[in-house]
Amino acid sequence: MKQTIAFTLNGEAVSCDVDVRQSLIEVLRDEFEMTGVKEGCSVGECGACTVIIDGQTMESCLYMAVWANGKNITTIEGVAAEDGHLDNVQQAFVDAGAVQCGYCTPGMVLSSEQLLADNPNPTRDEIRRGLSGNMCRCTGYQKIVDAVELAAKNGGVKTDNRNKIPFHVAN
Amino acid sequence: MYDITGYHEAHSLADVFAVIRTDPHARIVAGGTDVLVKNRAEAATYAEVALIGIREIPELQGIRLEVDGTISIGALCSFDEIEHDPIIRQHMGLLAQAVSLVGGPQTRHMGTIGGNICNAGPGADSSPSLLAYNAVLEIQSPTGTRHLPIRDLFTGPSQTVLKPGDVVVRINVAQADYQGYVGYYTKFARRNALDIANQSCAALIKVNDQQEIQDLRIAFGASAPTPVRAPHAEAYAQGKTISADVLKAIGTACLKDTKTHSGRNSKAFRDHLVTVLPGRNIMTALKGDE
Ligand code: FES
Numbered sequence A: 001m002k003q004t005i006a007f008t009l010n011g012e013a014v015s016c017d018v019d020v021r022q023s024l025i026e027v028l029r030d031e032f033e034m035t036g037v038k039e040g041c042s043v044g045e046c047g048a049c050t051v052i053i054d055g056q057t058m059e060s061c062l063y064m065a066v067w068a069n070g071k072n073i074t075t076i077e078g079v080a081a082e083d084g085h086l087d088n089v090q091q092a093f094v095d096a097g098a099v100q101c102g103y104c105t106p107g108m109v110l111s112s113e114q115l116l117a118d119n120p121n122p123t124r125d126e127i128r129r130g131l132s133g134n135m136c137r138c139t140g141y142q143k144i145v146d147a148v149e150l151a152a153k154n155g156g157v158k159t160d161n162r163n164k165i166p167f168h169v170a171n
Numbered sequence B: 001m002y003d004i005t006g007y008h009e010a011h012s013l014a015d016v017f018a019v020i021r022t023d024p025h026a027r028i029v030a031g032g033t034d035v036l037v038k039n040r041a042e043a044a045t046y047a048e049v050a051l052i053g054i055r056e057i058p059e060l061q062g063i064r065l066e067v068d069g070t071i072s073i074g075a076l077c078s079f080d081e082i083e084h085d086p087i088i089r090q091h092m093g094l095l096a097q098a099v100s101l102v103g104g105p106q107t108r109h110m111g112t113i114g115g116n117i118c119n120a121g122p123g124a125d126s127s128p129s130l131l132a133y134n135a136v137l138e139i140q141s142p143t144g145t146r147h148l149p150i151r152d153l154f155t156g157p158s159q160t161v162l163k164p165g166d167v168v169v170r171i172n173v174a175q176a177d178y179q180g181y182v183g184y185y186t187k188f189a190r191r192n193a194l195d196i197a198n199q200s201c202a203a204l205i206k207v208n209d210q211q212e213i214q215d216l217r218i219a220f221g222a223s224a225p226t227p228v229r230a231p232h233a234e235a236y237a238q239g240k241t242i243s244a245d246v247l248k249a250i251g252t253a254c255l256k257d258t259k260t261h262s263g264r265n266s267k268a269f270r271d272h273l274v275t276v277l278p279g280r281n282i283m284t285a286l287k288g289d290e
């Protein structure tokens, strides 16, 4: 039950053989060592496994690996600059103290990236709605909302990352 | 790994029918937000079966306004696509509002309206609105095409009249069923996001300048074994002028068509919601906020 898939991962063309039973998160973590993609619940409830697929956040635990064929996928590893410099949203999470254990953070950052690409100046309510698919068991969310506000104030999603993060803002 | 015996990517409806012919137990998967969850839970008929992917089939895509005014929604449209579609926002605000309350953003990007209907959860967020719009499903099967009103679809919790090989291709709403109506949907859940409705209610109403009710449609989620309309209340409302007493009587009449029982909430609380939500939805809809 093997199948070969080819897709774009953090700006790079990649391919691999997958078992049709595999989920995308298994392939990203096990084959490509993208261990920033976290598995929390495995059933689409926590958002820890969030990745961006063709410009939309999705949960990689409920996404069959074979569906990745031909897609453009961004994980948290594709967000920072090549030299390791954090991007604007990541830096805002650090500056606002929005990270405690960090397990939810990759998913939170990716949802924030998409939110700010779609809506560069969100209200706090819009931020809450944009992040409502991501659960955090540590922070109580206030600092995370602060971080997204800060990122928006500091210029939102930086353009030099946008050629790596394939946001095609559909709506 | 998902507990499946194989995966077929269908590129056409003929591909789906060919797989079903050789393997009648194969299950169709659209966005995966329901089928793959049930697969992980090892639910009967969802695990140890082959899956048929239908994401590439062109007939199931996109939202169109037909020349006769019918709005045709492809079964594979995601909740997010429907929420933001200009045709839906202009003509079917009730549906746009209802699907905006599904899960979180990721679920709205992945989950499809066709899947939401076919999985037939009693609290599925799209069902009350589609019932109110008298939506008609275009179903294709190896023996041909048929049209099924959505009110004839549900037979029980997670159960429908659909047979293996039936594919819901499009969801159609005639112009007469949306033009001149305003609506509002209320979802009751423990959390605002990422939750399944404990109970929900959609109201769709058309009034004249004298505030007389020309037509009223009320539908409930999670208030009976299946999503249901409230025909007794709807018939009562016909021609009445809106007032507090009329709204109250509408709410009471809704109890004739719902069938609540105690679960996460008591029957008394659920019945209370059945009686108050329609009136609130009607007033909110008529205020035109949404
Ligand atoms: S691990 Fe995917 S949503 Fe929780």
Ligand code: FES
Binding pocket: A098, A099, A100, A101, A102, A103, A104, A105, A135, A136, A137, A138, A139
């Ligand atoms: S920081 Fe620990 S789960 Fe969010």
